[in-house]
Amino acid sequence: MGRRIHRDMNETDSAMQRGKKQVTASASTPRGAPAPSRLQAELAGRILHLLKAQGAGPGHHLVEHDLCQAFGVSRTPIRGALKLLAQQGAVESRANRGFVLLGSVKAAPQIEAANIQDEEDKQLFVAIAEARNLGRLPTQCTQQELVRMFGAKLATVGRVLRQLSEMGLVERKPGNGWSFIASIDSAAAQAESYAFRQILEPAVLLQPGFELDRAWAQACRARHIAFKRKPWRPTLAVEFFEMNSDFHEQLARCSGNRYMLGAVQRQNQLRSFLNYHWDYGVERVQSSITEHMAILDALEAGDRDTAAELMRGHLTSSKRARSPKRGKSFAA
Amino acid sequence: MGRRIHRDMNETDSAMQRGKKQVTASASTPRGAPAPSRLQAELAGRILHLLKAQGAGPGHHLVEHDLCQAFGVSRTPIRGALKLLAQQGAVESRANRGFVLLGSVKAAPQIEAANIQDEEDKQLFVAIAEARNLGRLPTQCTQQELVRMFGAKLATVGRVLRQLSEMGLVERKPGNGWSFIASIDSAAAQAESYAFRQILEPAVLLQPGFELDRAWAQACRARHIAFKRKPWRPTLAVEFFEMNSDFHEQLARCSGNRYMLGAVQRQNQLRSFLNYHWDYGVERVQSSITEHMAILDALEAGDRDTAAELMRGHLTSSKRARSPKRGKSFAA
């Protein structure tokens, strides 16, 4: 999990993750290619995205300086990104005249790259979550024990532990060692989370500055509809969770209140830890989607009071509907 | 500012800050005293506190093992703390029979020690806040520039910067460098903060699990009264701010909802940055105190609805009453 928790109010100029280590290109690039850093890889995707948004056609000249300004970086990583795109065949390099676009931009290859926070951190994060939820971890342990147990690097463990402590899931002991909060996935923690969100999220919709991002709303609705059509498989749980998080987070973003947004993001992150193994029932997924759509309907109609009321109800019913089999799963 | 943001729901077993560097005792302890670590210094204070709470009298035998259990540490730091207390003359060491209390415990020497998060971090934090608010810092800079400008260590700068970014005050640029959020102390940020708190804090009082800590309420009231009597000096601003933060935070703690508590703590921390130079008007301080007391009254009478309403009003009036002279001051 990266060091970055909050995302910007406006995503476009959000800082990108930076690479931590070089993969000393060998398998992927047999030639002596200088192995693109993470920033460069990210920029490559963003450049395509930008080109698509600009509607640039074949032959379009990519001016380095403009790209620098667009993304707020120096020419070095931009050139790296362009080189990468050239390798992929998206653009072509012309001597002393820089790069030009070859074909027109098709599918912008997943901006997801933006979201892959340090793989290593994330893996450990997930591993700890799993081990903890499965009761494989004692309530107290030292960093070193985690290092040994998961074969991770000390620095990684340190970062993850800090993250967890910020989320209030783990706590430093006075001397050495850390202790997991007893109620890490207890019913109480869940109840508190819902109580908090029930206060917060309806209020979000009623903020004076609230303004629905209609483009997003449409996309979100489409995504929900598409999802609803798919036959349910447990594999979809991850996607459902992400859709869910996005829904709540984006609404918070529309409120224009950075602190509310931050609070919602925090809750999302927390839930992603607590529920790493989701256990949604099909019916709950369906009704959750229906409720989301109803909220969107109300918002698009400009009826924020109703939307807020629906949101409150949504968080209440989610609360009740959590699977009785395992106390630690809850959707929303 | 330490690495720790959240404090526990129950303070007693909260993890203590651990020392970062040894001061290689020389000036303070001419003898070859092994220079107590921060943990040890902290424990010394806590031991006195414990003794006082126990009503221990002169001659009381301090059993190491018990102290270990009381504070959740091993004997090593406990012994260090006792040695320290012996140097201070509070206890006496008897060969092979451990330590005994000398006189009865008087003023427990400031548990503040618990709160001095890493002095170094805090200083830098404050220095940056000040420089920023005075416009001495550009909106963008690198870690190294801060290192040079403030003569701090790179690691310290890194920690503080991370803190600030978590508070949403500063943000990493995609490549190298950080940029301060433009509206760091803008009216907009303040308005959003108040909007958030206006939703959150009244709701805190209405939580089903809310239970007033009556001992604290009394102490808090006394503190307010004492403060109100003092003739106002600008020097008191810091104390006022702390009293203020404590008031809001403790109420959140009483809600029993860890996420609400976390949110309030976060807001407090944020305000401590934004308002490093407070600019309260005397009259605002007075009315703020009055409002706090009214809220306490209502809570002690068990009338939480009224208390919530008063809290809402309190946050509204604080909002309006912020000094018109300088946009960046706001009390609450």
Place this chain on the structure above:
DNA sequence: AGGTGCGTTTTCTATCGAAGAAAAACAATA
């Protein structure tokens, strides 16, 4: 001029070892 190519400087991050503290194990004493 506007832009690219390329070398130089600066900034950042990762890693490793050493030293400081804490924990744990052991020995000694009332």
Place this chain on the structure above:
DNA sequence: TATTGTTTTTCTTCGATAGAAAACGCACCT
């Protein structure tokens, strides 16, 4: 046996350093 004194082991932090990227600046091309 319950505590304290001492030693050993383990954990954590701090500092130095090297190597990778990014920022910068200058020459060159069109």
